[in-house]
Amino acid sequence: MPAGQLRDNVSRIKKPSPLGKSLFVGLRAADVFWQYNLLHQGWGIQLIEKLGGHPVHSSLVLSPLTRTGLHPYYGLVTLLSLGSSIKQILHIVFVSEQAMDVGSGFTIALFNTIFNTVNTLLSLWAVTSPVASGLGSTNLINTILSPPIAAGIASYAIGLSVEAISEFQRKSFKQDPKNKGIPYGGGLFSLATNINYGAYTIWRAAYAFTCGGFIWGATTFAFFFRDFATRGVPVLDEYMTQRYGDAYRQIKSRVRYALIPGIY
Template sequence: MAPKELRDNVSRVKKSSPVGKGLFVCLRMADVLWQHNLLYRGWGTRLIEKLGGHPVHSSQLLYPAAISGLQPYYVVVNFLALGSSLKQVVHIVFVSEQAMDVGSGIAVACFNTVFNTVNTLLSLWTLTSSAASVPKSNSLLDTLSVPLIAVGVGAYSLGLLVEAISEFQRKTFKQDPKNQGKPYGGGLFSLATNINYGAYTIWRTGYALTCGGLAFGAMTFAFFFHDFASRGVPVLDQYMSERYGGAYREIKNRVRYSLIPGIY
């Protein structure tokens, strides 16, 4: 039986693609407004009702005295969507050198919007939402003191920061003419050869924990971990080995982990 062909979801060709990247940026920023409307305008609760579910009561969702009009828990949920979009927009504008055609720009943006939408809907569904466990004080600090929310927001923040910092470290290395034609294995990438993939897995898991609880958080971790371990890491290892040869093999021999330090 022939070995399974590896599939890469991103282009490795370095060239300008303003149309595809511009469309991606617009769609990611539109997602922020979409997630807010799901919460504030009641689109999400009505969709849950049409699907036969029971959404949280408006008293747990809306808080007219707040600037956003939302209870602190849903302010957090909204900011998770905002943070994910801002990070990806910054990456595509200031870090990425790879081409992104129109089809890829739409596909990648929609993929992230679908995941964000599922998270938002689960935060509104009584069976999965953490809204009921939030104190009635309408305090953001009290909301963040709920253990599951605290762990979720912490994992989200850590993953997003590690992903962004590692990618900027690699960008800085690549911009130095002395490093032309060399693979990068320093900074956070000295902890895991694909630490940005691992960080994405962590912040997606934290997002899911905050909105959908332990079960959905575990499912999200399993989905992304399996995808990166079985497809993302092998396809990138193949590309890097073909491009850099022994220099990349030296990094692989030195860096013990591939995805998440101490785990894999």
């Protein structure tokens, strides 16, 4: 891809951005309550009906026997949104040094909320809902042990953990004064030069799969994988090469994969 066509979706300028980051944190926290109320207040069911679809019956969503007031499966759906918000808030507060203006803070948070909302709605749509197809159970353990849901939750947990751990590993390396001006290629980044991007792709796809089934999960994976492979990785490679030169080229020559170890 020619250099002039590369587009970076985040700023590479390092400076404090209290307003933009505070807005982002607030909106990501609010997303959890939004996703919960789509389920608990019946807003999601009402929206599906207005769009002409057939949602699952409300009795399959609500449960007076759980602390959340939701069927165990929908409690898990809420936890998926909670996990994504916590991870991204921790990243912005403790890891990121890049500038985030108010516009970027709003746009990035909105993007995540839109994706999460689509996932929640698909979990409620009779055509795609695991509960409607009989995979959900009124027992939390049985719900988690259902093979498709177990696979989705496990992949989500692995992807989210790898993304968070790799970024904290890099942050720790950068905080050491003796590493100033040196690119990081250790820890999980020794497995793939952009393993955090690959991990993000995995947990996003797993979140989608758990809520909307295989087709939506595969579509989500393809969307993010293609974006990172054709835009995110090339633009970051260009930035890193310009900043670190041969030191970064040595890392690339040593690390075989760009996104997902063993795959790409």
